[in-house]
Amino acid sequence: MTSSKQIVVIDDEADMCWVLDRLMRHRGYDVATATSGELGLRLLQENAAALAIIDCKLPDRDGLDIAADALRLQPQLELILISGFPFAEESALRKRVQELHAHFLAKPFEVTDLAHLVEQILATQTDA
Amino acid sequence: MGKGEHLISSFTKGDYERLFLGLFNTTRASVLIFDRRLHVLAANRNFLVKSRRTEEDTLGARLEEVFPSVLINYIGLTEKVRTAFKDSLFSSEGQMTYRAPGVPLRIYYYVLAPVSDEYGATSFVMLLMYDITEEQRLSGEVQRAERHLASVVQSAGDLVISLDPEERILSWNPAAERISQYRWDEILHRPLHSLCTEESQELVQRAVRRIVHGGPPESLEADLVTREGQRVPVAWALSGMQGEGGTVTAIVGAGRDLTLRRQLEAQMIQSAKMSSLGVMAGGIAHEIRNPLGICSAASQLMLESGDDRELMLECARRIHENIKRAALVIENLLKFARPPAEQYVPVDLNRIIEESLLLISNQARNQHIRINFVADPELPHIMANGNLLQQVFTNLLLNACHAMPEGGDVEVGLSQRDDWVTIKFSDTGQGIKTEEISRIFDPFYTTRPVGQGTGLGLPISYSIVRQHGGHIKVDSVVGKGSIFTISLPVHQTGVQHDIFQTDRRH
Numbered sequence: 001m002t003s004s005k006q007i008v009v010i011d012d013e014a015d016m017c018w019v020l021d022r023l024m025r026h027r028g029y030d031v032a033t034a035t036s037g038e039l040g041l042r043l044l045q046e047n048a049a050a051l052a053i054i055d056c057k058l059p060d061r062d063g064l065d066i067a068a069d070a071l072r073l074q075p076q077l078e079l080i081l082i083s084g085f086p087f088a089e090e091s092a093l094r095k096r097v098q099e100l101h102a103h104f105l106a107k108p109f110e111v112t113d114l115a116h117l118v119e120q121i122l123a124t125q126t127d128a
Numbered sequence: 129m130g131k132g133e134h135l136i137s138s139f140t141k142g143d144y145e146r147l148f149l150g151l152f153n154t155t156r157a158s159v160l161i162f163d164r165r166l167h168v169l170a171a172n173r174n175f176l177v178k179s180r181r182t183e184e185d186t187l188g189a190r191l192e193e194v195f196p197s198v199l200i201n202y203i204g205l206t207e208k209v210r211t212a213f214k215d216s217l218f219s220s221e222g223q224m225t226y227r228a229p230g231v232p233l234r235i236y237y238y239v240l241a242p243v244s245d246e247y248g249a250t251s252f253v254m255l256l257m258y259d260i261t262e263e264q265r266l267s268g269e270v271q272r273a274e275r276h277l278a279s280v281v282q283s284a285g286d287l288v289i290s291l292d293p294e295e296r297i298l299s300w301n302p303a304a305e306r307i308s309q310y311r312w313d314e315i316l317h318r319p320l321h322s323l324c325t326e327e328s329q330e331l332v333q334r335a336v337r338r339i340v341h342g343g344p345p346e347s348l349e350a351d352l353v354t355r356e357g358q359r360v361p362v363a364w365a366l367s368g369m370q371g372e373g374g375t376v377t378a379i380v381g382a383g384r385d386l387t388l389r390r391q392l393e394a395q396m397i398q399s400a401k402m403s404s405l406g407v408m409a410g411g412i413a414h415e416i417r418n419p420l421g422i423c424s425a426a427s428q429l430m431l432e433s434g435d436d437r438e439l440m441l442e443c444a445r446r447i448h449e450n451i452k453r454a455a456l457v458i459e460n461l462l463k464f465a466r467p468p469a470e471q472y473v474p475v476d477l478n479r480i481i482e483e484s485l486l487l488i489s490n491q492a493r494n495q496h497i498r499i500n501f502v503a504d505p506e507l508p509h510i511m512a513n514g515n516l517l518q519q520v521f522t523n524l525l526l527n528a529c530h531a532m533p534e535g536g537d538v539e540v541g542l543s544q545r546d547d548w549v550t551i552k553f554s555d556t557g558q559g560i561k562t563e564e565i566s567r568i569f570d571p572f573y574t575t576r577p578v579g580q581g582t583g584l585g586l587p588i589s590y591s592i593v594r595q596h597g598g599h600i601k602v603d604s605v606v607g608k609g610s611i612f613t614i615s616l617p618v619h620q621t622g623v624q625h626d627i628f629q630t631d632r633r634h
Contacts, residue, residue, distance in 0.1 A: 013418055015446045019425040022439065026432055057414065057494060084417030107421030111428035 005122050006030040006047055010040030010066065011055040011082070020053060023111055024118065037061040044070050049077065050122055053114075056083035056093065064096050071100060078121045080114070082107055158236070158257040161243075162209055166191045169252060178259065179228040199226055208240050212253040216244040224257070235261045287362065287383035290369075293376055295319045295336045307362075307385050309355035320381070325351040325359055332364075339368040340376050349386070361386040393591065400588040401519055404526060405461075415457045415490045419450035426450075460487055472596075474509035475517070477549060477616075481540055484521035488529060496535030497528075504542045510549055510618050512596055517616075520589040524553045524612050527585065531557025531610065547618045552611060559606040568602065 007029050009020045017033035024031045032047060034040035037058040044052060052070055056063040067079050079102035083093065097104045103117055139147070152159060158175035160168055171186045179186075179194070186194060191206060200206055203224050212218045220240040227233045236257040242250040281288045287304040291297055296319055300312040308315070308323060320336070321329040328350035335346040345367035351359045362383040371377035430443040460483060485499060492499055528538045536556035543550045560568060569590045593600045597617045604610035 013422060015422045015450060016418070016425065018446065019422060019429055019443075023425065023429050023432070026429070059493060060496075082421070084414045084421060107417045108424035109421065111425055114425075 005051070006032065006049045007118070008040060008043050008047065008049040008052045009033040009054075010035075010037065010043075010052065010058065010063070012036060012057070012059050013055070016055070020114075023115070027115060027118070029118070029122075037063065037066040040066060041069055041073070044073060044077070049074070051078040051080065051118065053080045053082060056081055064093075064100070067100050067102060079103065080105060080117060080121070082109065084108075155256075156258065158259070160194070160255040160257075162191060162253045162255065164213055164251075166206065166209055168194060175257070178231075178234070179226075180231060181228075195226070199224060205240075209253050209255075212240055212242040213250045216242045216248055216250040218242060223260075226257075233261075234259055235264050287381070287385070289320070289381045289383070291320055291336065291379040291381065293340045293378070295321065295333065295379070298378065304383070307354070307360055308352055321350075323352055325353055327351075335364075335366055336379055339366055339379055342368070342374075342376065352383075361390055397516070397519065397588050397592070400523075400585055404519070404523055404585065412457060412461055412490070414494070416454050419454040419457075422450045423447045423454075456486075472511045472513055475512045475514040476509055477507055477517070477542060477551065478503040478505070480514050480518050481521055481542070481551070484518050484525055485540070487518075487522050488525045491526065491529050492538070495529055495532060497532055497538055498536075499525075499538045499540070501540040502542075504544075507542055507544055507549060508618050510616055512616065513592075516592045516595070520592050520614070521551070521553075523585040523589050528553060528555035528557060528610070531555055531559070536609075544618075548615050549618060551614045551616070553613075554609060554611045556609040559608055559610055560602065560604040561606055565602060565604060569600075 005028075007024050009017050009024075009031060011017050011020070011033070012035050014035055017035060021031045021033050032043050032049070034043050037060050040052070040054065040058075043049070052067070054063045054067050054070075058066060063081065063083070067081060070077055071079070079100055081097055081100075081102050082105045084107040094104065103121065105114060105117070152170070153173045155172065155174065157172075158178050159170075159172040160175055161170040163169045168186055168189050168191070171181070171183070175181075176183060176186060181194070191209065192200060195205065203222060208218075208220045212220070219242065222238060224236050224238055225233055226236055237260045238258070239254075239256045241254045241256070243252045243254055245251040281299075281301045284301060284303055287307060288299075288301040289297060289304055290299045296317045297315050298317075300308075300310070300315055305311055310323070315323065319333075321332040324332055328348075331348055332350050335348050339346060345365060347363065347365050349361060349363050351361050354360060363386055364381055364383045366379055366381045368376035369378040369380055426443045426447045430440055430447075433439040433443065481501060482503065485501060489499070525538065525540075532538075532555060538556075539552075539554045541550075541552040541554070543552075568586050590600055593614055593616070599615045601613050602610060603613070
């Protein structure tokens with residue numbers, strides 16, 4: 001596992017940012033976090049991140065819009081979207097997630113699932 | 129002409145004759161005098177007029193020729209006159225109905241009196257007939273009216289009572305007996321307020337006093353306490369009964385048992401609440417899943433922390449914080465869902481508004497709605513049902529969010545003037561069309577698609593505000609936004625103010 005793999009976490013929950021930062025760091029990744037969409041986009045512009053983990057609901061802008069913007073900035077970027085979304089919006093949400101070629105995890109999620117997903121994504125990216 | 133004890137001694141025989149004729153022809157009674165053969169010896173003017181007879185065909189006529197035989201047989205008139213001749217002490221009285229030709233039936237009270245000579249033998253028999261048709265008719269009507277009224281009062285489903293000017297119970301109908309479980313004779317002369325709940329006693333006493341002092345009818349809600357100690361909500365209409373000279377001699381009260389209405393209202397409030405809950409469910413799920421997500425991730429991090437005690441403690445701290453957060457969301461949710469308590473207590477509107485804002489905060493955040501509310505620590509506590517008011521505020525805030533699908537601003541303002549507190553909810557939403565404004569408080573009126581609004585939110589808010597003695601009004605401009613203004617009376621005594629002053633700090 002190379003140390004150059006950077007992950008950007010965008011979640012308005014500071015606690016979530018902290019936990020994900022620690023978990024990913026523990027697994028040898030380089031992590032940067034942001035608690036709003038705009039801050040997150042700035043981070044992505046400044047760093048050549050391989051993966052962004054984005055919460056769908058952000059205080060300033062829709063997390064999915066941020067994801068779309070991020071892809072425009074950096075088409076190689078891999079995306080994991082996380083959300084505590086209620087059932088009603090789920091099918092529409094899934095559709096947009098697919099359009100972005102992103103992965104999706106519902107809150108609360110298993111850390112092992114997330115870690116596994118991250119590992120898988122970053123491994124395929126290296127292979128590519 | 130009797131023994132003359134009651135007569136004026138200076139009268140001459142001529143005086144007596146004139147006196148007799150004067151009385152004979154001016155008395156209201158119809159008078160006939162019979163001789164021993166039962167022939168008419170004399171008939172006064174009144175008799176002739178009422179029976180449509182002339183002097184010629186009456187004087188000297190036999191009794192049977194003057195009265196119809198049905199009447200004679202029915203009251204046994206011939207027999208009675210004969211008896212009067214035999215027994216000078218005999219007298220008879222009673223009622224007779226008599227129809228003279230071409231005249232409506234009349235009712236007479238008659239007296240049959242023998243007039244005896246100086247030896248005690250009956251020389252004439254006098255028949256005096258008093259026309260009591262009018263009196264009979266009137267008293268019959270009065271009786272019928274009384275019976276009718278009494279049966280209305282007796283069979284009424286509502287409480288119908290009367291009080292003396294000292295507020296003591298004079299009458300208490302069967303509905304009042306049934307509802308209060310007190311028999312009429314048990315509560316006779318007890319003051320009405322002594323049967324009411326403590327909170328409403330003064331209200332009743334004051335209303336009665338105002339009526340006694342000539343005030344207009346009063347309507348008020350005062351709960352009765354039944355024999356079993358249950359509270360029965362009753363809506364009363366009290367009004368004064370004026371005697372001669374305009375003084376109030378009694379107070380009549382009609383009371384309606386509101387138990388069923390209250391139950392229906394409570395059900396309606398509950399169902400509207402459930403529909404609000406449905407609208408909020410999505411937001412609430414998100415609100416709980418977020419802290420759950422953190423707890424879950426942090427606990428897994430904890431498992432991985434190995435010997436890193438610092439990290440472990442930090443994880444535990446954050447897990448604890450987020451569990452508290454989720455618990456608070458659930459607590460607020462339950463507070464909102466709880467059936468309303470009946471009691472009014474002093475409440476802090478600042479706190480109720482803050483709780484309502486907390487409930488809808490996620491909904492607002494999702495829709496990019498900014499909420500501006502500055503608490504007013506100087507605001508007095510008001511007598512209210514906090515749960516119900518929270519339902520009103522939450523509903524108005526949800527409506528505001530609904531009016532701003534593209535985001536916007538909500539401002540909640542508080543102000544106080546005299547004994548009234550005003551809460552203003554302004555949004556920058558779509559606004560309400562002029563033709564819709566008059567209907568927004570109608571039950572089941574909704575502009576939302578089927579399944580997205582019950583049309584009960586605003587009518588119930590309206591009813592809750594009215595229950596608190598307040599008003600709700602709306603100003604709206606299409607495309608600019610709406611302002612809902614709620615005014616509530618403070619209804620607060622200095623004592624309560626002092627007690628709850630300290631409460632405000634937390």
